[in-house]
Amino acid sequence: MAGEIAPSTALSDALVILGAAGIVIPVFTRFRITPVIGFILIGIAVGPFGLGKLIYEHPWLTHVTISDPEALAPFAEFGIILLLFTIGLELSFNRLWNMRKLVFGLGALELTIIGSCIAIVLSMMGQYWTGAIGLGLALAMSSTAIVLPISGTHTPVGRAALSMLLFEDIAIVPIIFLLGAMAPNAQAEGWEGLLDTLWKGGLVILALLVIGRLALPRLFAQAARTKSPELFLAASLLVVIGASLATAVVGLSPIVGALIAGLLIAETEYHGEVEAIIEPFKGLALGIFLITVGMSIDLATIWENLPAIALAVVLVLGFKTLVTGLLLRLMGARRSTAAETGMLMASPSETTLIVLAAATSALLIQPGTAQFWQIVTAIGLTVTPILAKVGRAIARRIDSAPELPPEYSEDPRVIVVGSGRVGRLVADMLTVHGKPYIALDSDADLVDRAKRDGYRVLYGDAARRDALERVGLKNALAVVLTMDEPVLVQRLVQKIRRQNPELLIVARARDTAHAAELYRAGASHAVPETLESSLQLSEAVLTDIGVAVGPVIASIHEKRDQFREQIRQEGALEHKPKLRTGPAEAR
Incomplete structure (x- = not known):
């Protein structure tokens, strides 16, 4: 039966x-x-x-x-693992190294200051000091699973949130061992366990880095040559699950292994295919995690303790918003970025529930206290998207751009997204030929420098729905995407093309494979950096060895047109990402 x-x-x-x-x-x-x-x-x-x-x-x-909520826990954890894996795919070791000051500076300060202050307040209210420390550290954390899908990782808000969340994910294991060390009669065992985990974890991470560098390109090359999406998916899941299990076995969080696996695959040419094939599974697994959050909310208990729970939620969210915003301002962030990030990072996290469970099992807090803060955490997770919208609205009011000059407010013009080296060169050429333009950039420092140098540039995040509309997307002559961020460029092309089927969209591509993806997404022209550098090298050598300039330029234009048509045809073969057959095809 x-x-x-x-x-x-x-x-x-x-x-x-x-x-x-x-x-x-x-x-x-x-x-x-x-x-x-x-x-x-x-x-x-x-x-x-x-x-x-x-x-x-x-x-x-x-x-x-749902008859057995606990049975969903492994699937919910898998969703968070896949999320960290895809975050790793969007990063790279160079970008992560460049973020080290933010991760171990801003991230460490945010967790330490918020955790300490909450612990002091709870201790003054009668909570024993060990339990207050556990609660403070738990409530100081923010939700990776909800925050990053909302903020992304390429905007100023996304970069700030990512740095703090990465530090929290790294700190979760030391925090759990710290709570074990503070448990009654368990101090020595707790510290010994922490040291044991740290050296074993270091060896495992080193092994993953070495094996990944050597094996992953070969593994995915073989999978791609078979032209079997099923085998490519199996290889992707094998890598992420294997790396997660490796770190979990030695006591580290499995999400550390997932992040490392994503970073390693990001260094290969197959990262775009892996991200596309994993995306549906990540979305469904994260949905399961969010369903488990909802199942932990008892509306009857909330109603019975409504004043205390409401006060706790407001105080925790308000305090975290204030501290995070002030820290970002002290580290040089714009007021709008600080306000929006503070609101977004205000809620507790899914890892808060893990730390609460660890503190309860270590007898640092009572089960009733843990249940109260679990409800506060679940409510905080539920309202995070609302906080994000409020933060975004506040950021717009704080940093609303001035009205464009009359000569540029109505007339059609070219919108240049990005004011870096490439964006400036495009703006210079438009100016030489008398074509009006407006540039948009989400990097405040680049915007300030470009304005000082005389460029017409506004601060704004092109990934947001209203940013491009505010600079005249409806009447634009063209949109030029100049950022060196392949995933963001592809998403923007898709978004702009859906809204403007006839608009000229010119996008910067990293290589010919990325250019083909941009054509599939709807780009009018995709310009691969590798192709242009090859053509310029050819032009330089031909003219310097005595070939006439006119025929050289004509042949360069002809070859460029041939390559563009070839890439367009490749992009038109399928309307979804296709598996490449190996490194030779990308060239």
Whole structure:
């Protein structure tokens, strides 16, 4: 009998999850609301504190509720692992090294100051000091799973959030061992365990880096040559799960292994294909995680303790917003960036629940206290998308750009996204030929320098819906995307093309493979850096060895047109990312 019930239960749970995804994503996307709130509301409705309470009176509800919430925990954890893996794919070791001051400076300060202050306040309110430290560190953390999908990793807000979240993810293991060391009669064992984990974890990370550098390019080259999406997916999951298990076995968090796996694959030419093939699984697994968050919210308990819970939520969110914003201002961030990041990072995290569980098992806090703060954390996670919208609105008001001069406010012009080296050169050539332009950049320092040098540039994040509209996208002659950020460029091309089917879109591409992806996304022209440098080298050598300039320039133009047509045809073969067959094809 039990053997018949278990499969039925598993199938009904799967039906609820897939049904939730099928309803939540389209409906909330239609109304331009983040699906995060939808998944959490579904969790509240189908969980043990929602319709699950009524299954004894109405047995048919078992088919539309989650019968075993704990069974979803591994899938929720897998969602967070895949999230960190895709974050690694968007990063690189060079970018991570460049962020080291932010990660170990801003990140460490944010966690230490917020955790210490909350611990002091709780201690003054009567919580024993060891438990106050555990609660302070738990509540100081912010949600990687919710914050980064909202902020991205390429904007000033996204970079600041990423640096703090990376430090929190690194710090989770030492924090758990610290709580174990503070447990009654467990100090020595806790410190010994921490040291043991650190040296073993260091060896595992070193081994992953060496093996990954040597093996991953060969592994994905072989998978790509088979032209089998199934084998490519299997190789991707093998890498992320293997790296996560390797770090988990020695006591580190599995998300550390997932991040390292993503960083290693980001160094190969197959990172775009891996990201595309993993994306659907990440979205569904994160949806399961958010459903489990909703299932932990007991509306009856909240109602009974509403004043205390509401006060705790407001104080925690307000204090974290204030401290994070002040830290960012002290480190030179713009007021708008500091305000938006502070609001976005205000809520506690899914790792808060892990630290609360560790503090409870170490007898540092009582189960009732842990349950109270779990509810506060769940509410904080639920309102994070709302906080993000409020923070964005505040940032716009703080940093609203001045009205454009009359001669540029209505007339059609070229929009140049990016005011770095390439963006400036495009602006110079437009000026030489008398064509009006306006540049847009999300790097405040670049904007200030460009303005001082006489360029017409505004501060703004092109990834936001209203930024391009504010500089005249509707009447634009063309949009030129000059950033060296392949993933962001591709997303912007898709977004702009959906809104403006006839607009001229010229995009900078890293190589010919990236150019083909941009053509598939809707670019009018995609200019690969590798191709242009090769043509310029050819032009220089031909003219210097005595070939006439006219025929050389004509042949260069002809060869450029041939390459562009070839890349366009490659991009038109499929309307979805296709597997490349190896390094030779990318050339």
